[in-house]
Amino acid sequence: AEKFGLPEHWGMQWSAGYIVFIVAYALASRTRIGEREHAVVLIAQSLCALYLVWLYPNFLVTALLVVVAWQIAWSTTLRNAIAAGVAQSVALAAMKCVDQADGMSLLVLMSTCGFELFAVSAAHLARSEASARHSLAKANAELRATHAMLGQNARMTERLRISRDLHDVLGHNLTSLAVHLDVASRTAQGAGVEHVRCARDIAGTLLAEVRGVVSQIRVQPVDLRAT
Secondary structure (H helix, E strand, O other), rough: OOOOOOOOOHHHHHHHHOOOOOOHHHHHHHOOOOHHHHHHHHHHHHHHHHHHHHHOOOOOHHHHHHHHHHHHHHHOHHHHHHHHHHHHHHHHHOOOOOOHHHHHHHHHHHHHHHHHHHHHHHHHHHHHHHHHHHHHHHHHHHHHHHHHHHHHHHHHHHHHHHHHHHHHHHHHHHHHHHHHHHHHHHHHOOOOOHHHHHHHHHHHHHHHHHHHHHHHHOOOOOOOOOO
């Protein structure tokens, strides 16, 4: 550090600032983090980047501000991202960007501002595309759900039609047949009585089975989870 004209504890200060920046970057990259916590870690990254530039004015170090600008633009609105970029640029203008002539400092400042603007624009575009993909995926999911519900409704309608036909056609006829066979079993004589009673019982059983099938078709539940 003394060879390059840097403070005695420059290395420790740089390492501490850089470690804090990396930790804040890692925390900001987590998916499960609140908006307030995310804003705090972004502010911490920006302050660390400015601190590192203040410790070692260099064009490469100013690239950390570009990284922060991209993250801010990805997580907030374009207006807020531009405001944050302007704030970083103003803070950068208040210190020396490089340890060289003032003209070079101005050039580095303008270049850094340009890269920040590019990062903000690229992040905003990427965020817009991600939002559009999310909206498209949501619309596709809603369309598939609607299609599934229509298909389920069509199947239920067909089942109700079949049950209505069974009830109207077979049910009435079997009821009438059972009534006539019951009357016949009471009035018949001779060897045919047993056969008439057997036919009456079969008709009654068949009528009960038809009613059971109709009832099962009508009350069959819809698979709402799949839908």
